[in-house]
Amino acid sequence: xxxPGIPLAAGLVILLGAFGSAVLHQDRDAFDHEKxxxxxxxxxxxxxGITETGRAVYxxxxxxxxxxxxxxxxxxxxxxxxxxxxxxxxxxAEHAKESGENLPADSALACPACHIPSGATWLTVRRTxxxxxxxxxxxxxxxxxxxxxxxxxCHFPLAxxxxxxxxxxxxxxxxxxxxxxxxxxxxxxxxxxNRSTLSCSICHARDFCVExxxxxxxxxxxxxxxxxxxxxxxxxxxxxxxxxxxxRFLSQHGGKAKQDPGSCAYCHTQExxxxxxxxxxxxxxxxxxxxxxxxxxxxxxxxRPASHSADFVDKHGPLAGSSPGTCSACHERAExxxxxxxxxxxxxxxxxxxxxxxxxxxxxxxxxECAECHNQAAFCVTCHQQAGLVSPGNLQKGYHDASGxxxxxxxxxxxxxxxxxVACHSERDCLACHSAQSGRRFNPHGPGFDAERMKRKNPxxxxxxxxxxxx
Numbered sequence: 319x320x321x322p323g324i325p326l327a328a329g330l331v332i333l334l335g336a337f338g339s340a341v342l343h344q345d346r347d348a349f350d351h352e353k354x355x356x357x358x359x360x361x362x363x364x365x366x367g368i369t370e371t372g373r374a375v376y377x378x379x380x381x382x383x384x385x386x387x388x389x390x391x392x393x394x395x396x397x398x399x400x401x402x403x404x405x406x407x408x409x410x411a412e413h414a415k416e417s418g419e420n421l422p423a424d425s426a427l428a429c430p431a432c433h434i435p436s437g438a439t440w441l442t443v444r445r446t447x448x449x450x451x452x453x454x455x456x457x458x459x460x461x462x463x464x465x466x467x468x469x470x471x472c473h474f475p476l477a478x479x480x481x482x483x484x485x486x487x488x489x490x491x492x493x494x495x496x497x498x499x500x501x502x503x504x505x506x507x508x509x510x511x512n513r514s515t516l517s518c519s520i521c522h523a524r525d526f527c528v529e530x531x532x533x534x535x536x537x538x539x540x541x542x543x544x545x546x547x548x549x550x551x552x553x554x555x556x557x558x559x560x561x562x563x564x565x566r567f568l569s570q571h572g573g574k575a576k577q578d579p580g581s582c583a584y585c586h587t588q589e590x591x592x593x594x595x596x597x598x599x600x601x602x603x604x605x606x607x608x609x610x611x612x613x614x615x616x617x618x619x620x621x622r623p624a625s626h627s628a629d630f631v632d633k634h635g636p637l638a639g640s641s642p643g644t645c646s647a648c649h650e651r652a653e654x655x656x657x658x659x660x661x662x663x664x665x666x667x668x669x670x671x672x673x674x675x676x677x678x679x680x681x682x683x684x685x686x687e688c689a690e691c692h693n694q695a696a697f698c699v700t701c702h703q704q705a706g707l708v709s710p711g712n713l714q715k716g717y718h719d720a721s722g723x724x725x726x727x728x729x730x731x732x733x734x735x736x737x738x739x740v741a742c743h744s745e746r747d748c749l750a751c752h753s754a755q756s757g758r759r760f761n762p763h764g765p766g767f768d769a770e771r772m773k774r775k776n777p778x779x780x781x782x783x784x785x786x787x788x789x
Contacts, residue, residue, distance in 0.1 A: 348399060355441035357385075361429040368410045368429075374398075375410075403481030405473045405520065462493040466510060466517045475519035477544035488551035490521050503559070511539040523549035530556045532606055532615040533583045556585060556616065568623070572599065579604040585616045593618040597646050620648070655691065682731075682738055699742060729762065745782065754784045 351358075358364065367375035376398035385391045414428070432451055433443050448461040457464060476487065500506045511518050518539075523546035528534045535541070561567065575582050579601055587608040592598055606612060638645050638654075673680070681688050692698060718724040724731075732739050752762045762783075763769070773780055773788060780788045 349396065351441040351443040352439070355439065358441065365429075369414050371411065401481075403479065403483070405476055405479035405482060407472050407474055460494075462491060463495075464493075466493065466495050467514060468517075469520040470514070470516035473520045475516070475523075475544065476521055476549060477519065477523050477546040482548070484548045484551045487521075487548045488553075490552055502557075508539075515539050515542045519543055521549070521552065523547075525549050526552060526554070528611065528613050529554055530585065530613050532585055532587050532608075532613045533580075534613060535611050536583075536606070556613070558616070572601075576601050585613075587612070587615045590616050590618050594620045595647055596650050599647075651687070682735055702742075729764065733764065749783065752783060754787075 362369060364377040364381075365375055367373040379397055382394055382396055386394045431454060432447060433445070434440070435442060435444065435447055436450060452459070452461065452464070457468070476482070495501060496507075498506065507518075522543065524534070524540055524543040525545060525547050526549035527537075527540045527543065529550070531537060531540060583605050586605055588598070588602050588605045589608050591602045591605065595602065608615065669677075688698075718728075748762070749757065751758045751760045753759065769780075769789070777788060
């Protein structure tokens with residue numbers, strides 16, 4: 319039956335919500351209406367409050383005693399059902415007011431339109447027959463198949479339905495749209511939420527979204543939702559998307575993360591990456607760190623890659639030598655030293671035979687980080703002193719004897735690898751010649767030096783030689 323002119327918001331008597339089976343009842347009312355169908359020719363006799371302001375919706379128990387007095391009919395113990403809190407905008411009074419001009423004069427027909435199945439006998443009462451309500455208002459679809467954007471037409475947000483108990487929220491039924499494979503993607507429910515948070519807020523609150531969304535504080539649609547812990551009664555689980563199941567995903571995910579780090583930020587925190595990456599790449603810093611108001615995110619368990627077969631320990635040397643960066647993504651040098659040099663005080667097998675004769679070049683070229691195993695101020699200096707490779711003064715011969723003109727060329731060496739200089743020298747050694755305040759005032763800046771850029775970047779560096787009078 320189609321009744322023209324009745325607004326949708328006024329007429330639906332169902333909970334048209336995303337998970338609404340908790341208040342969608344086809345069961346008979348506790349009162350046996352069918353058994354009394356010959357007694358009551360109309361609904362208003364007992365439910366006067368439906369159409370009359372100030373009257374009770376249900377009859378008082380005493381009215382039953384008119385017949386059920388123990389002589390005409392046996393006595394019964396009946397009381398009106400308790401109020402059913404919901405987030406439904408519908409009221410009978412509003413419906414009656416809005417539809418009064420469109421319904422037939424016999425007002426008894428207004429109740430069967432929603433409460434008696436089409437073609438059924440009189441007083442075959444059901445709490446709500448959603449299909450008839452939807453059909454009456456021109457919605458040609460099943461209740462839970464209605465567009466998500468239509469929810470707000472008949473319902474107000476869960477956070478405003480303060481009387482609704484959590485156990486009813488837990489029974490909300492998932493609508494058909496949520497079963498779509500693309501719904502969980504950012505182009506699914508994310509775009510819908512960005513268009514209108516009202517449809518989401520009917521059943522959800524911010525607490526629900528934070529269960530999965532690591533980037534919740536940065537998503538405006540999530541922040542637009544109210545906080546309501548009852549929304550957590552709807553259980554959800556963060557699952558890896560289909561792309562993560564591809565065989566080459568682990569080997570290719572780094573490049574994808576660099577191309578679009580924002581897509582990773584939905585589910586991953588920095589801690590997700592550091593679970594595997596001992597030396598986190600720079601792209602990890604673009605992800606949010608875990609903290610209040612964010613989802614825990616994907617919990618990553620570090621596993622053995624397919625390339626690490628059972629005999630990998632016997633053949634990993636050439637691979638590590640040719641591509642150490644690959645190893646450093648998961649391993650720290652300390653792990654290598656556990657096997658390669660278990661006793662740092664003994665002559666270990668970390669360095670190949672004859673390494674001592676060429677270690678200056680290796681240290682200068684930074685083939686490895688010497689400081690990770692050696693204390694440069696103690697280990698290196700002690701050995702050099704014992705070998706007589708020390709200088710009695712800042713400008714005297716000693717360690718740099720191999721190059722008779724090293725003093726003239728030391729600026730190039732310092733610019734290439736200043737770390738090797740600080741193993742023996744401190745800043746005051748340099749300032750003896752290079753200070754702009756005293757000494758020989760030699761200019762340490764090479765050709766093309768951009769003083770203004772350096773001053774903007776870190777003026778403290780300039781102050782080491784120029785003091786407060788930075789030119």
